[in-house]
Amino acid sequence: MSDETAALSPRDKWFxxxxxxxxxxxxxxxxxxxxxxxxxxxxxxxxxxxxxICQAAGLAQPAPTAAEVVTAGYKTxxxxxxxxxxxxxxxxxxxxxxxxxxxxxxxHGARGMSQANSPNLxxxxxxxxxxxxxxxxxGARTSAIMxxxxxxxxxxxxxDLAAYYDYLPRPPAYHPASAGxxxxxxxxxxxxxxxxxxxxxxxxLDNKTGSPWxxxxxxxxxxxxxxxxxNGTRRNDISEQMRNVARNMTPDEIDAAARYYxxxxx
Amino acid sequence: xxxxxxxxxxxxxxxxxxxxxALLLGEWQMFIRSPLHAWIxxxxxxxxxxxxxxxxxxxxxxTLVAMGFxxxxxxxxxxxxxxxxRWAWLGFALVAIGTVVAMVPVALGHASVLYTFYPPMxxxxxxxxxxxxxxxxxxxxxxxxxxxxxxxxRDNPGQPVPLAMFSNVAGSYLWAWxxxxxxxxxxxxxxxxxxxxxxxxxxxxxxxxxxxTLHAIVYFWLFPTYIAYYTIVPRAIGGRLYSxxxxxxAFILFLIVSMPIGVHHLFMDPEVGSGFKFMHSxxxxxxALPTLLTVFTICASVEIAxxxxxxxxxxxxxxxxxxxxxxxxxxxxxFIMLGFGGAGGLINMSYQLDSTIHNTQWITGHFxxxxxxxxxxxxxxxxxxxxxxxxxxxxxxxxxxRLQLATWFVGMMVLTFPWHWVGILxxxxxxxxxxxxxxxxxxxxxxxxxxxxxxxxLVISGALFIIVLIRGQLAPRVDAGPYRFSVxxxxxxxxxxxxxxxxxxxxxxIGLTVVNYGFPxxxxxxxxxxxxxxxxxxxxx
Ligand code: HEM
Ligand SMILES: [Cu+2]
Numbered sequence: 118m119s120d121e122t123a124a125l126s127p128r129d130k131w132f133x134x135x136x137x138x139x140x141x142x143x144x145x146x147x148x149x150x151x152x153x154x155x156x157x158x159x160x161x162x163x164x165x166x167x168x169x170i171c172q173a174a175g176l177a178q179p180a181p182t183a184a185e186v187v188t189a190g191y192k193t194x195x196x197x198x199x200x201x202x203x204x205x206x207x208x209x210x211x212x213x214x215x216x217x218x219x220x221x222x223x224x225h226g227a228r229g230m231s232q233a234n235s236p237n238l239x240x241x242x243x244x245x246x247x248x249x250x251x252x253x254x255x256g257a258r259t260s261a262i263m264x265x266x267x268x269x270x271x272x273x274x275x276x277d278l279a280a281y282y283d284y285l286p287r288p289p290a291y292h293p294a295s296a297g298x299x300x301x302x303x304x305x306x307x308x309x310x311x312x313x314x315x316x317x318x319x320x321x322l323d324n325k326t327g328s329p330w331x332x333x334x335x336x337x338x339x340x341x342x343x344x345x346x347x348n349g350t351r352r353n354d355i356s357e358q359m360r361n362v363a364r365n366m367t368p369d370e371i372d373a374a375a376r377y378y379x380x381x382x383x
Numbered sequence: 384x385x386x387x388x389x390x391x392x393x394x395x396x397x398x399x400x401x402x403x404x405a406l407l408l409g410e411w412q413m414f415i416r417s418p419l420h421a422w423i424x425x426x427x428x429x430x431x432x433x434x435x436x437x438x439x440x441x442x443x444x445x446t447l448v449a450m451g452f453x454x455x456x457x458x459x460x461x462x463x464x465x466x467x468x469r470w471a472w473l474g475f476a477l478v479a480i481g482t483v484v485a486m487v488p489v490a491l492g493h494a495s496v497l498y499t500f501y502p503p504m505x506x507x508x509x510x511x512x513x514x515x516x517x518x519x520x521x522x523x524x525x526x527x528x529x530x531x532x533x534x535x536x537r538d539n540p541g542q543p544v545p546l547a548m549f550s551n552v553a554g555s556y557l558w559a560w561x562x563x564x565x566x567x568x569x570x571x572x573x574x575x576x577x578x579x580x581x582x583x584x585x586x587x588x589x590x591x592x593x594x595x596t597l598h599a600i601v602y603f604w605l606f607p608t609y610i611a612y613y614t615i616v617p618r619a620i621g622g623r624l625y626s627x628x629x630x631x632x633a634f635i636l637f638l639i640v641s642m643p644i645g646v647h648h649l650f651m652d653p654e655v656g657s658g659f660k661f662m663h664s665x666x667x668x669x670x671a672l673p674t675l676l677t678v679f680t681i682c683a684s685v686e687i688a689x690x691x692x693x694x695x696x697x698x699x700x701x702x703x704x705x706x707x708x709x710x711x712x713x714x715x716x717x718f719i720m721l722g723f724g725g726a727g728g729l730i731n732m733s734y735q736l737d738s739t740i741h742n743t744q745w746i747t748g749h750f751x752x753x754x755x756x757x758x759x760x761x762x763x764x765x766x767x768x769x770x771x772x773x774x775x776x777x778x779x780x781x782x783x784x785r786l787q788l789a790t791w792f793v794g795m796m797v798l799t800f801p802w803h804w805v806g807i808l809x810x811x812x813x814x815x816x817x818x819x820x821x822x823x824x825x826x827x828x829x830x831x832x833x834x835x836x837x838x839x840x841l842v843i844s845g846a847l848f849i850i851v852l853i854r855g856q857l858a859p860r861v862d863a864g865p866y867r868f869s870v871x872x873x874x875x876x877x878x879x880x881x882x883x884x885x886x887x888x889x890x891x892x893i894g895l896t897v898v899n900y901g902f903p904x905x906x907x908x909x910x911x912x913x914x915x916x917x918x919x920x921x922x923x924x
Contacts, residue, residue, distance in 0.1 A: 124881035125890065131881030139639065139891055142665065143898055150661030174902060175656025177910055199582040199916045304424055308814075309821040314426075322425055325918070 194257045194353045196248045198326045203243035206280035214281025217274055220266070229285045234335040240287020245329045247279035249353075258353040288333030290320070291382045300373040302366065310365040315374060318358075327355065336379035343371045385866055386464045387454060388773045390471055394451025395766060395773075397479060398444050399849065402759075405439035406845045408432045410838040413798075417835045418819040418828040429815035430495035434510075435486060437498035440755075442517055443482050445604040448762050449558070450474065450524045452607045453551050455769055457528065459866040460545040460614075461535045467527045474527070477520030485513025493921040497813065499597070500573060502589040505917045508577035511569050518562050528555040536884075543875040544883055546630050547614040547868045553634040554606030556889060557599055560896070561642060564595025576917045583914035587654030588907040594645035595900060602641040602670075604754055608761035609633070612681045612714065615768055617869035619710035622688025627871035629680045631882045636673035638888045640666050643899035650737045654913075655903045660734060662899055667732040674725065678718070685714070687872065709784040713764035716792035717757045724753035727803065742813075745806025748799045755841075756795040760788060763848055770855045771863040778855040783847060790844035798837030801830035 124131050155169035163172055171178065218229075221238075225231050229239030238246060252258035254267045254275075270278070292299060301307070303321070306314040315321075318328040331339065345351035346363035354360060366374075385391070412432055415423050423429065450471075457465045465471070487509065488494040494506030532544065532552050544552075572589045575581050613630040617623055624630070646663035649655050686700055694700030705711050727749045730736045740746065770778045778784075805827045810817070819828045881887055907913060 122886055124879070124884065124887040129881065129887075131879060132887055135639075135881075135887065135891060139895060142669070143662070143895070146662045146665035147658070150665075151658040154661065155657070170658070173656050173658025173661075175654070175659065175906060177906075197916070202582070305422055305816060305818075308816060308818050309823055317426065322427060323920070326916075 189352075191352060192255060192257045194248065194252050194355060195255055196251050196355075198244060198248070198355075203247070203276075203279065203283070206243065206276070206283070210277045210280040211284045212281075213274075214277035214279070214284075217270075217278050218281055221278075224262070229282055230288065230333075231335065234337045236335070236338050237288060237333055238282040239285040241282050241330055243276075243279035243283035244327055245279075246282050247275050248327060250275040250278065252353040258351060287330055288381060290332040291380050292377070296380060300370070300377050302370040302374055303377055307365070307370075312362050312365050315362075331378040333381050334378055336375040339375040339378055340371055343374065347371075384462055384464075385455060385458050385772050387458065387468045387471070388775075390468060390475070391451045391455050391769070392773050393475055394447045394454070395769075397475075397482075398447035398451065399766070399852065401439045401447075401482065402444045403845055403849055405436045405444070406842055408436040409440075410835075410842050412436065413831075413835050413838040416815060416817060417831045419832060419835060422816050426815035427492060427495055430497065430813075431489060431492050433813065434495050434497050435489045438485060438489065438514070439482075441498050441600070441604075442514060443478070445607075445758075445762075446517065446521050446558075447478060448765070449554060449603065449607050450478070450521060452610070452765055452769075453524060453528055453555060455773075455866070456547045456551045456610070456614075457531045459772075460547040460551075460868060461531065463535070465527070466531050466534055470523055470527055474520045474523030477523065478517050479520075481513045481516030481518075481520060483513070484516060485510050488513075488921075495920055499593060500568070500589070502568075502573060502576075502584050502586045503915050503917045504920045505573065505576050505584070506919075506921050508574060511574055511577055515566065515569055518566060521562070522559060525555040525559040528552045541877070543878045545868065546624075546627050546871075547610060549631055549883070550606065550610045550613065550634040552885070553638050553888075554603060554610070556885060557606070557638055557641065557892075558603045560889075560892060561596050561599035561603065564592045564597075564645070568592035568596075582917055584917050585907065585914045587652070587913055588904070590649060590652060591646070591655060591900070591903055591907060594648045595642075595896075596645070597648050598645035598667075599641045601750075601754065602637050604758055606634075606637075607765060608717065608758045609637075609677060611761045611765050611768075612677060614868040615765065616681065616710060616714050617684040617688065618867060619768060620685065620688045620705050620708055622684055622691060622869075624869040624871040625680050625683035625687060627873070627875045628878070628882060629676055631878070633673040633676045633680070635882070635888050636676070637670070638885075639891045639895060640669045640672070642892050643895040644670065646899070646903070647732055647734075647737070650734055651741045654907060656906075659899065659903050664732060664734045666895075666899070671725070671729075674721070678721075681714070681718075684869075707781070707785065709767055709781060709788060710764050712785055713760050713767075713788050716788060717760045717764075720752055720756035720760070720792070720795060724749060724757055727752070740806055742811055743806035744810045744812050745803050747812050748802030748806055751802065752795060752799040756792070756799065760791055760795075763788060763791065766848075766852065769866070770852065771861065772866045774856055774858075775860055775863065776855060776858040777861045778851070779858060780851050780854055783851050783854075787844050787847035787851060790840050790847065794837050794840030794844055796837070797840060798834050801833040801837075805830045 123129060126132060151170045151173040152166055155163045155173045157163075158172075161168075162178075163169055218225075224233055224235040225238045229237060229241075231237050249258060250267050250270065251272075253260060253263045254270065256264070267275075299316075302312065303315045306312040306317070315331075317323050318325040319331050320328075342351060343363045343366065346354065346359045347366065349360065352360060363371075412429065414420055416429065454465060454471060485494075488507035489510060494510035496504045496506040496510070500511075528551060532548060535548075536542075536544065568589050572584055572592070576584045613624060613633075617625075644663045644667040646655050646660055647667050650660055650664075685704065686694075688705075689700035689703045692703045692705070694703030727745070730740060731746070731749060767778060767784055806812075808827055810824075810827055817824055817827075817831075819825055819831075
């Protein structure tokens, strides 16, 4: 249709005007945003026209000097979680895990329920068991007891152990009404101190990948872990998820949480 | 001449039913996180509700209004039966089915991801599939608008397209192109993760695609309102449209500059370079232009009406306006809210000022004022104006209509002003729980309670609106006559080809999108190490 496309011809005055104005605005904006403004930022990366343009365009570039790369001054975990990474571990894996676990019963109990204030492993999420074992092995999580025990474990051994403990029945959450309402810190957190509810990650409200099942764990263990996160002696948690929580907890809140989660059916 | 009345009514009724339910959810949200109610103990319930409220209000409600109004315009402005009513019913069915498919998982708590999807959070695939079905339904409408326009043009060569139809088609094209961003995000990034084909997602790239949709979608919401300003208001108050060409220009400007600016929603995000943020910021400044043109033209048109009614003096003419006319009232309220909302918008669009209000309750206050206020109040006006023509029955409850519009205005001001204020104080948005016993928050308690009261007034107003429409369905039959649009002071007899069609403007719209989005998208898509593990959400996992 001639009427339709007439305006698309460079001879049309509307065409010339609108394209010129739009292009003009874009060019001026680009000149300001890509060439003029970036050098006002400190750092050699922004100096010079080409550098300025690359920075302003958002090109991913390796940091020029090692000094600019921020690394933790300690060993961090090497485990990356992806959802479903432990789904579908076969019976074979569970069986191998059960054999390997014979070495662990002394402390973690015959069927993963500890009698000795070591953590229960029965029903613990496979992702958690696997990650903690890897962290002990790499030294990201330190423990004079556990570290020597994992030295000889292969990656597949750790996966099998994880599958086995995941397979065992988990201690149920036992919070009878007679025990009173759950502590504030567990169900609401402390928003002004940046503490989300424990239940938002550890189950109850929601379960986030990598957050251990806590119900039924011995109170001294929970308390010791929270204190270790708080004073920085345990720092294998990804992105400081638990350290940020524990650092802002009061001693009373730590006690309340330990008491709450350690509750077990009589 | 309205022929497919049932089609149009079906769109409006489904839109308003969804709107009514979502309104109740909005007030529930406001109430349970205010100091008037104890902490509900489960944030998931809150996010479930916000997902339903946001999806219904942002996707379903305005889309159905634009579609229904679009069909009405097609028949009334082109003065001939619409082509493709069967297709239109199919589009309607898809929107209705999509809404159900999306809302069931939300109601069950399987998709509390909020209407902006928020990857790497991933909910039930049905939620996203439902949204895609809604969008596909609306694209049928886009196609029909185009087909009807070109069929009419073929039969009326050289004739100016009526302004109502011109702007309606402009809105449909804007929607077609802006929805592409979210469609790409849903189909290529989110759904593969939701369906279990991948366990990681490039959250930064997803957010860039969403921003492509997020800004221009607000102009899609706005189009029916602006169309009403230009083509309904002057006629309804007994005046004339000051300038037809100004209207065409405003809609064309929206088409061009509302697309390449969405990155202003990502000012605080790391994945887009600052140069592109600056360019988007500059073009954002230009979207004020069509709104200023509109404010000027409509004020001039209203003044014409006042002078025709014997109004005198520099400002004295204002008293001569038909203030008891619901359309007049709605327009005035809408302009006031547009003014305040626009002033707030200037803060949001400034790259630096934005950092002070980013993700605070200021933002929710802002878009409720503009969208829930300035825009939606004109949806009410459109419905009131069309209703007698659609039902063939009188809409006579003028007192009730005035009360409804006034309560909507008052309620929205009382809801949103304190909302902005607590935002400046730093109250974050999208939070289920605020501990007002903490001294740092105690001062915000009174403002939040004011917002709860504003919300309650809005619920009453929403109920009045539905009552007026139902009474309209039950009233005695009348002949409302043909549906007419405003007449301009100088009716166009010939308009330049550029102001009568879209090829040039669509080319500019797409070209500018490529300039402003092409590199950031290509850059992110080419990086290999940007995917993060998905975070499945929802109960019952
Ligand atoms: C009674 C009136 C209303 C009240 C009390 C209300 C309240 C709310 C509340 C409390 C939120 C959540 C904010 C947050 O968590 O940060 C919200 C979000 C939202 N509202 Fe409303 N609202 C009302 C009416 C409307 C209307 C009329 C519309 C539009 C037509 C609308 C559109 C939205 C949208 C799009 C969201 C965004 C959801 C999100 O952040 O994901 N609301 N509303
Ligand atoms: Cu925007």
